[in-house]
Amino acid sequence: SAAEIMSGKPIARDINLRVAAEISRMKAAIGRLPGLAVVLVGYREDSHAYVHMKLKACNEVGIETSFVQLPQDCTQDRLIDVVSSFNSNPSVHGIIVQLPLPQHLDEETIINFVSPEKDVDGFHPLNMGNLALRGREPLFIPCTPKACIELLLRYRVEIIGKNAVVIGRSKIAGLSTSFLLQRHHATVSTLHSFTNNPEQITRRADIVVSDVGIPNIVGCDWLMPGAVVVDMGTNSVKDPNSPRGFRTTGDVCYEEAIKVVSAITPVPGGVGPVVISMLLCNTLDSAKRAYG
Numbered sequence: 145s146a147a148e149i150m151s152g153k154p155i156a157r158d159i160n161l162r163v164a165a166e167i168s169r170m171k172a173a174i175g176r177l178p179g180l181a182v183v184l185v186g187y188r189e190d191s192h193a194y195v196h197m198k199l200k201a202c203n204e205v206g207i208e209t210s211f212v213q214l215p216q217d218c219t220q221d222r223l224i225d226v227v228s229s230f231n232s233n234p235s236v237h238g239i240i241v242q243l244p245l246p247q248h249l250d251e252e253t254i255i256n257f258v259s260p261e262k263d264v265d266g267f268h269p270l271n272m273g274n275l276a277l278r279g280r281e282p283l284f285i286p287c288t289p290k291a292c293i294e295l296l297l298r299y300r301v302e303i304i305g306k307n308a309v310v311i312g313r314s315k316i317a318g319l320s321t322s323f324l325l326q327r328h329h330a331t332v333s334t335l336h337s338f339t340n341n342p343e344q345i346t347r348r349a350d351i352v353v354s355d356v357g358i359p360n361i362v363g364c365d366w367l368m369p370g371a372v373v374v375d376m377g378t379n380s381v382k383d384p385n386s387p388r389g390f391r392t393t394g395d396v397c398y399e400e401a402i403k404v405v406s407a408i409t410p411v412p413g414g415v416g417p418v419v420i421s422m423l424l425c426n427t428l429d430s431a432k433r434a435y436g
């Protein structure tokens with residue numbers, strides 16, 4: 145039987161409508177709107193594109209945005225000053241520093257300066273630590289893992305007791321998704337660049353989540369028939385037939401995978417739009433906490 149295509153677009157649309165409605169009620173009740181600060185360092189084209197999508201989505205639902213763009217050669221102290229001023233600004237409820245940062249900046253140090261109460265990316269060690277520990281509640285869960293679970297739940301994929309394999313261990317996606325799948329009672333294996341024979345492990349998985357950054361690395365020989373696949377890859381590949389000479393593709397060989405899996409997220413249009421929705425949700429939640 146044909147694979148179900150788990151589009152993120154209708155889910156994102158639904159969530160964003162609910163967020164917008166709640167924000168207009170907040171505005172009517174207390175005269176305030178949620179605020180998100182976005183900091184972007186340098187000139188990476190992909191980062192600019194993501195930030196543009198985040199700001200646009202905020203605009204559409206009524207979240208106020210502050211956008212600070214810093215040059216590639218920005219000093220660590222300058223960046224920390226910008227973050228600190230957002231920390232102390234009461235109309236800012238969420239702060240994101242778009243990653244990756246230029247080589248000379250220390251990501252962990254910068255993330256440590258983001259107030260855990262405004263850490264809508266969920267990357268602060270306090271929030272990541274509480275996500276990893278059973279029985280603790282982080283203030284924010286990172287947007288990509290939240291989007292993954294949202295997709296699985298909305299498409300009625302059972303998670304409890306299933307064998308889940310996450311390929312990749314970045315805090316943005318892979319590692320935090322392993323933590324969140326465990327919180328949802330999956331049995332989780334986290335694979336990475338030192339894993340021997342990864343395909344032998346993925347072939348036993350009910351749920352395969354890919355956060356690798358290499359196009360087509362996951363082929364149909366990596367997948368159990370009937371598996372559910374969440375493709376978090378956003379890889380830019382040359383394509384002379386695309387308007388800009390490039391197109392975005394996932395980690396999974398989609399054309400192969402759809403022949404064997406029971407469900408799969410497309411790229412683009414799968415996880416991506418829901419990730420943005422989760423950022424809106426985290427920002428709204430933060431404003432709700434700030435205003436009681």
Ligand code: GUN
Nearest residue numbers: 240241242243244265316
């Ligand atoms: N780079 C890729 N994904 C993300 C994300 O969710 N947040 C931030 N800050 N940077 C990213």
